[in-house]
Amino acid sequence: MSTTGEHRRAANRGVELLLLLVLVGLMLLASYATRGGGGNHTLAALGFLLLAGTVVATVLEPLGVPHLTAYLLTGMVAGPHVLHLVDHQTVQELSPINALALSLISLAGGAELRISMLRSAARSLLWATLVQNVLGLLLMAGAFFALRPFLPFAAALPVTAVLGISLLWGMMAITRSPAATLGVLSQTRAKGPLANFTLSFVMTSDVVVVVLLAIVFTVARPLIEPGAPLSLRSFRELGHDVLGSVALGSTLGLLLAAYLRFVGRQLVLVFVALGLVMTQVLDYLRFDWLLIFITAGFVVQNLSAQGDRFLAAIERLGEIVFVIFFATAGAHLDLPLLGKLWPLALALALARAGCTFGAGRLASRLADDPPALRRWGWSGLVSQAGLALGVAARIQGEFPAFGTAFAAMAVATVALNEMIGPVLFKTALDRTGETARQAEPEEGDAAASTS
Amino acid sequence: MNALWALMGLIAAAFVGSVLVGRRGQPRHGLASGSGPVLAGFLLGPTVLGLVTPGLLEVFTPLAQVGLGWLALILGLDYGWVDRRRIPVIRRVGGTLAGLLTMGVITAATFALLRRVQPTGPVWWQDTTSWIAAGGTGAACAETTRHAVRWVADRLKASGEVTELLLDISDADDFGPLLACGALFTLQPPADLRWAARPGVLWAGQIGLGVAIGMLTALLVSREFRSRSLWGVLFGTSMVAIGLAVRADLAVLTVGFCMGLGLSAVSRHRQAIRAVVLPAEYPLRLPALLLAGARIDVGQVPILAWLLPVVLGARLLAKALVAGCAMLVCAPLRRAGAPLVPGLMACGPTSMSIGLAFALRFPGRIGETVLVSAAAATLLGELVAPLGLKSALRRAGEATAQTGSQPAVEVAA
Numbered sequence: 001m002s003t004t005g006e007h008r009r010a011a012n013r014g015v016e017l018l019l020l021l022v023l024v025g026l027m028l029l030a031s032y033a034t035r036g037g038g039g040n041h042t043l044a045a046l047g048f049l050l051l052a053g054t055v056v057a058t059v060l061e062p063l064g065v066p067h068l069t070a071y072l073l074t075g076m077v078a079g080p081h082v083l084h085l086v087d088h089q090t091v092q093e094l095s096p097i098n099a100l101a102l103s104l105i106s107l108a109g110g111a112e113l114r115i116s117m118l119r120s121a122a123r124s125l126l127w128a129t130l131v132q133n134v135l136g137l138l139l140m141a142g143a144f145f146a147l148r149p150f151l152p153f154a155a156a157l158p159v160t161a162v163l164g165i166s167l168l169w170g171m172m173a174i175t176r177s178p179a180a181t182l183g184v185l186s187q188t189r190a191k192g193p194l195a196n197f198t199l200s201f202v203m204t205s206d207v208v209v210v211v212l213l214a215i216v217f218t219v220a221r222p223l224i225e226p227g228a229p230l231s232l233r234s235f236r237e238l239g240h241d242v243l244g245s246v247a248l249g250s251t252l253g254l255l256l257a258a259y260l261r262f263v264g265r266q267l268v269l270v271f272v273a274l275g276l277v278m279t280q281v282l283d284y285l286r287f288d289w290l291l292i293f294i295t296a297g298f299v300v301q302n303l304s305a306q307g308d309r310f311l312a313a314i315e316r317l318g319e320i321v322f323v324i325f326f327a328t329a330g331a332h333l334d335l336p337l338l339g340k341l342w343p344l345a346l347a348l349a350l351a352r353a354g355c356t357f358g359a360g361r362l363a364s365r366l367a368d369d370p371p372a373l374r375r376w377g378w379s380g381l382v383s384q385a386g387l388a389l390g391v392a393a394r395i396q397g398e399f400p401a402f403g404t405a406f407a408a409m410a411v412a413t414v415a416l417n418e419m420i421g422p423v424l425f426k427t428a429l430d431r432t433g434e435t436a437r438q439a440e441p442e443e444g445d446a447a448a449s450t451s
Numbered sequence: 452m453n454a455l456w457a458l459m460g461l462i463a464a465a466f467v468g469s470v471l472v473g474r475r476g477q478p479r480h481g482l483a484s485g486s487g488p489v490l491a492g493f494l495l496g497p498t499v500l501g502l503v504t505p506g507l508l509e510v511f512t513p514l515a516q517v518g519l520g521w522l523a524l525i526l527g528l529d530y531g532w533v534d535r536r537r538i539p540v541i542r543r544v545g546g547t548l549a550g551l552l553t554m555g556v557i558t559a560a561t562f563a564l565l566r567r568v569q570p571t572g573p574v575w576w577q578d579t580t581s582w583i584a585a586g587g588t589g590a591a592c593a594e595t596t597r598h599a600v601r602w603v604a605d606r607l608k609a610s611g612e613v614t615e616l617l618l619d620i621s622d623a624d625d626f627g628p629l630l631a632c633g634a635l636f637t638l639q640p641p642a643d644l645r646w647a648a649r650p651g652v653l654w655a656g657q658i659g660l661g662v663a664i665g666m667l668t669a670l671l672v673s674r675e676f677r678s679r680s681l682w683g684v685l686f687g688t689s690m691v692a693i694g695l696a697v698r699a700d701l702a703v704l705t706v707g708f709c710m711g712l713g714l715s716a717v718s719r720h721r722q723a724i725r726a727v728v729l730p731a732e733y734p735l736r737l738p739a740l741l742l743a744g745a746r747i748d749v750g751q752v753p754i755l756a757w758l759l760p761v762v763l764g765a766r767l768l769a770k771a772l773v774a775g776c777a778m779l780v781c782a783p784l785r786r787a788g789a790p791l792v793p794g795l796m797a798c799g800p801t802s803m804s805i806g807l808a809f810a811l812r813f814p815g816r817i818g819e820t821v822l823v824s825a826a827a828a829t830l831l832g833e834l835v836a837p838l839g840l841k842s843a844l845r846r847a848g849e850a851t852a853q854t855g856s857q858p859a860v861e862v863a864a
Contacts, residue, residue, distance in 0.1 A: 019667060023691065026660075030695045033645045040513055044694025050687035051671075266466055269734065273462045319683045 013059050020055045023048060027085045042093045045086040049075060049327035050320060066422040068183040068326050075330020086331045094328050100275030101325035102386060106290050108314045109178045109203045110297025111307055117196050124367040128201055131363035132381060133174050133208055136355050141170030143351035150344055153405035164223030171216040172391045172410055173352050175209050176202045180383035183322045184425045192434035193373050198380030206291055214238035224399060245288045249295025256296060257304035267313040329385060338412045345412035356381050372432040379428035383421025384414045464741050465734040483599040484799030486833040488737050489826055492744020503745040511742060512811060518739040519804050520693035520707040525732050526625055527711020528725055538619045546623020550593045553769040554628055558589030560765035568754050579638045580817060586635045587821035590628035591805040592766050592798065592828040597621040599797030603840040611849035612783040625801050632805060633657040633705030636812060641700045661706040664692040665713025672720055681727055704808050736800050743807040747826055751819035762824045763831055770795040786847040793839030797832040
């Protein structure tokens with residue numbers, strides 16, 4: 001790299017930092033002018049998180065920090081616990097935008113899965129699914145059980161109940177983060193076995209998690225609530241969830257493919273309708289809309305000729321979607337809770353990372369994976385985000401007696417995984433040489449820059 | 452009506468808006484001033500069918516604010532330009548004066564009526580409620596919409612000096628009313644806002660905020676211009692600008708417009724930015740007009756029978772004055788003759804946006820007075836302006852529809 005280029009980049013970083021300061025200044029001025037009150041704060045917060053997240057990501061890029069982590073840090077610093085530029089209520093009000101972001105991420109996730117890719121990684125996927133999920137669940141349940149004397153809500157419970165809760169914890173621990181995986185891949189534009197394996201595993205694990213959740217609920221309930229009958233209610237819900245969602249997702253995918261084929265314009269409006277309206281309707285009907293959108297994306301990619309066009313349309317929104325989603329997640333992080341629970345959360349997060357590493361090595365050996373995958377295959381599976389919190393919230397709803405404390409511990413642990421995971425995955429992609437060296441110049445940019 | 456259905460309705464309206472964007476060189480669809488969605492909204496609203504309730508409209512207030520801010524941003528970005536042609540300074544000044552003159556006449560007439568029929572203060576210069584209502588009405592009814600001029604020019608395949616002059620005037624006359632909104636909003640600031648007693652500071656603050664964020668956007672865009680990240684930057688900065696205005700209860704239209712002006716003035720990528728932003732105008736306009744129409748509640752304006760004749764009469768008088776002055780200083784316009792007066796009566800999206808902004812900021816009597824006046828002016832303009840413009844352009848000898856030559860104006864596609 002030339003010295004002039006380096007100077008230019010350094011100057012750009014300086015300008016960006018200055019702009020960030022101006023933005024923070026404007027937000028503080030608004031807060032001062034309205035004496036901390038005023039009308040709706042959401043719009044300004046949305047814009048601020050988007051801009052500040054983008055600028056912080058660019059500034060931290062030379063240090064190797066993934067964009068997602070930068071977005072999270074931005075949200076944490078701007079959020080209600082540090083600078084208070086974005087308050088609690090605003091974070092709540094941004095949840096529809098999060099639903100929109102997550103629906104796009106799911107659609108993109110499904111559309112990134114190609115049958116050819118799944119076929120080529122089938123052996124690795126099969127072993128990884130088996131070992132990471134089943135062994136991972138049991139190992140993490142064991143770790144939780146071992147730490148029970150330090151867990152205030154579990155210490156006083158009978159052993160059988162703690163066993164049940166440990167299984168639930170193991171269940172929560174094997175969830176991954178499609179958003180974080182896609183976010184890192186979107187930034188690095190990585191191509192290769194590690195990228196393919198991680199993407200395939202994380203996306204398919206959403207289905208596996210739904211199935212395992214039903215099994216674990218069925219087994220854990222009699223352990224936690226003595227006298228409770230062995231109920232197959234969870235399996236009935238599982239049928240509704242999985243089969244219904246896959247059926248709906250396939251229909252939606254075919255409709256989207258037809259729309260792309262015959263209309264093909266204003267996809268942004270279609271995505272907004274899906275993300276803001278359809279998610280609400282599906283929630284009301286108690287369907288797993290994450291699974292529906294993943295299936296829809298998969299159908300568009302693999303059962304029609306519109307896949308690339310579809311992905312390109314989503315990617316155009318990608319820069320906005322990931323920043324808003326992760327910056328809001330950062331603002332949502334309960335830092336005081338993390339401060340209180342961090343030793344236990346750290347122990348559980350380390351245990352999870354260790355289990356993921358061990359299970360990854362074992363699965364790779366059994367599948368006879370290539371060396372890069374054998375060494376780094378586990379790295380993309382550490383991240384956790386919304387899905388884990390969703391499972392924790394469901395456990396909280398099903399078991400109110402200890403659910404709140406359980407969910408608080410889950411929030412603290414997920415926060416750590418959310419911060420560490422993307423760094424690990426990006427490092428692995430860089431080390432294996434799968435990260436694109438340099439983004440290709442965009443079409444039209446050259447023309448635009450001369451205008 | 453359920454909020455989800457209403458949201459779907461708005462998205463559908465935006466979709467229809469995007470479909471209605473004509474292709475280059477083809478005539479635009481729909482009505483000249485775009486009064487269709489206003490009427491549709493009015494029918495759905497509380498006055499007629501009552502399907503859209505006030506509570507439901509409240510849900511969409513943030514969306515409406517974003518829509519208004521973006522429309523104003525587009526106006527600011529496009530101010531002083533007709534496609535790729537820069538409007539000469541003298542015409543920009545002329546257009547601005549035309550807008551200010553119209554606004555002044557309508558404001559004076561409306562204020563006189565309000566003082567006579569329902570005064571809200573003992574002394575006329577302290578009657579801020581009437582000043583805001585009258586000033587808002589003046590601002591909302593000041594424009595001659597460029598969309599109607601383009602609509603007629605496209606259909607007649609008109610080109611020539613008169614067409615160009617009309618386009619330039621209609622583009623430039625938004626300047627005064629959009630800045631005036633900011634001034635009027637500061638006359639009744641929220642009590643907890645600092646500097647509430649200093650309207651001048653607040654007005655300058657809105658203009659400064661808009662221009663500063665516009666320049667900040669230009670700086671962010673100019674470093675490494677990438678069309679992919681342009682949307683993100685524009686979306687982020689506009690959200691900050693609109694959001695700060697909403698938080699302080701200031702005029703989103705003024706801030707958005709000034710942001711567009713600042714961005715346009717500083718950025719060397721103006722044309723590229725414009726190409727990205729302009730296609731969003733139609734998809735935003737339709738839902739905004741629909742919402743504005745749905746917000747109309749004539750029951751809130753007890754002096755309707757007096758208000759409409761006064762406002763529309765004042766607007767006619769003002770446009771006659773504008774036409775007369777324009778003909779005095781600009782010889783080619785004399786060829787257009789008397790039909791120019793009804794031709795200048797066209798108003799639409801900007802008027803309704805101002806009306807909606809006032810209805811959101813001053814719900815009740817003030818807001819409804821402005822919104823109802825804007826809607827009435829839009830409907831009257833829809834009836835008389837296309838005929839007037841067609842006649843004026845034919846008299847000027849610039850209507851060449853029969854010869855099939857290319858239109859002077861490119862339709863934003």
